[in-house]
């Protein structure tokens with residue numbers, strides 16, 4: 001007992017910054033070169049987001065100055081929106097703070113960790129603050145030194161100077177140890193080269209210890225700004241629903257649903273009442289097995305579920321009771337009665353099969369339980385009856401109104417009870433969203449899942465665009481180039497995303513390998529290059545899943561080919577806070593994986609045509625050369641047979657071979 005008390009004496013709370021101080025690798029600070037790239041990445045993507053927000057062509061200057069062994073000074077300066085001074089300590093000193101959290105908008109940042117992570121790393125390796133110079137263009141320039149109070153997860157302003165001047169943008173300066181710089185793959189140079197390809201309207205100047213390099217823009221128009229998109233009711237979790245409820249300005253739950261979610265109109269909120277009623281009634285009668293069975297009959301046309309759950313319980317008496325019950329259904333439902341009856345009897349008979357027989361049939365129809373119903377029902381229902389039956393079941397399951405009405409007809413629900421439920425639901429929809437509890441949010445989410453809504457809007461997504469990727473990849477001077485931007489889709493039921501791909505072959509495409517050029521995969525998410533965690537990334541897996549030999553490559557690895565993939569979304573499913581790999585291996589987001597594959601396969605077809613054409617031309621050229629070699633000998637022979645001049649014959653042969 002005493003031990004337990006001692007144990008809790010040690011109980012402490014930590015701030016999020018404290019957590020990341022101990023787990024800095026989670027933010028990408030592991031390895032000297034990677035840490036350096038992470039700093040550049042965090043600051044440059046913030047700059048790009050700030051320019052996008054202000055609809056400005058980004059002009060970004062990056063300076064990397066060597067101060068000593070594994071000791072560098074870094075400066076990143078942009079011409080973006082600037083940061084109002086009161087937010088500066090929050091941006092750089094507080095983890096999980098930012099303007100992009102919980103916004104359903106396509107942006108490079110989404111977590112509110114990056115900038116503060118940079119300060120944390122600087123502080124941990126040099127003990128120095130970050131110097132921020134910023135102005136929103138209001139004539140006042142602020143120069144601030146910011147330090148992080150790690151235990152409080154807060155930024156402290158060490159000094160704040162102001163001066164007058166017309167300037168708009170932000171400059172971040174900091175010193176870092178345990179970092180290194182090289183122009184190798186996965187370093188800041190390669191990172192900036194790649195981000196300039198995926199953001200072709202940006203101009204990036206890099207001053208590194210060797211020289212000044214310009215990654216110039218190839219596109220001179222500011223792209224249209226991404227638009228905020230409201231969450232779709234099918235893609236929302238209980239936790240997110242509660243978050244929306246806490247943040248909304250609506251004073252009633254019903255108005256919150258229609259104003260904060262996409263595709264939910266006031267008319268649909270009215271319908272929602274009936275769905276909630278159906279769920280409430282279902283809950284009420286869940287206890288009674290018998291009624292449950294009947295209700296499942298209405299709600300669940302999925303035979304496997306039905307069989308697994310109830311198959312073994314049926315006996316003749318119960319069938320008889322169900323029979324009577326169904327016969328007692330109101331007149332209007334008489335046709336339906338027959339089908340239900342047959343359905344239940346079919347299952348009852350099925351129950352009489354011995355175990356082996358059941359196993360055999362189940363194996364046979366494992367994936368499609370409805371096939372099984374068909375199989376057994378064939379003897380009792382003809383095809384059109386079966387079809388009709390299905391339609392009826394679907395009709396009634398989709399319409400909670402019919403369900404509720406039939407329950408009332410069965411007299412299962414008294415008028416008083418029904419009124420009580422209806423009142424309760426009306427009251428729920430009127431409450432202040434701030435008072436919604438977990439159970440209520442859960443109910444709303446599950447009911448919204450059952451309702452049909454138009455597919456989520458995807459108009460707010462902004463791809464790089466076919467033509468712009470083309471311009472970017474042309475800088476590799478390839479022999480073949482094909483790009484494709486697919487139409488937006490959704491994953492996880494409601495999160496919009498789109499996939500863009502490009503294939504560059506020949507020229508400077510591919511990366512240098514030991515025996516010539518190798519396949520190079522340029523992964524990007526929301527226009528940001530991903531350089532690390534290649535093997536664990538769903539984008540790599542999607543590229544690798546394509547059988548490239550089918551598209552003309554002699555080997556998947558050894559080819560002068562660059563494959564460019566950009567995934568855009570309002571929420572990128574990263575595998576960790578370091579945001580270097582994308583998870584696409586799960587059922588939830590296999591749509592992303594499939595889209596990438598399909599896009600690559602479409603481009604691959606053109607690549608195959610190109611490579612076959614080139615190969616054919618090469619082979620013919622080879623053949624021609626060979627024949628030419630013997631044209632003289634051939635002409636001599638022919639000349640002696642035909643007695644015609646040798647030169648003339650040779651000329652004709654060469655002419656024919658041209």
Ligand SMILES: Nc1ncnc2c1ncn2[C@@H]1O[C@H](COP(=O)(O)OP(=O)(O)OP(=O)(O)O)[C@@H](O)[C@H]1O
Nearest residue numbers: 046050091098099100109110111112113114115170
């Ligand atoms: N250069 C900048 N110009 C203007 N605003 C900036 C700049 N850098 C950061 N910010 C603001 O600071 C916020 C926090 O930045 P931070 O990098 O911590 O997170 P984020 O970009 O929102 O998300 P993530 O952690 O996923 O990168 C941003 O949301 C943005 O509002």
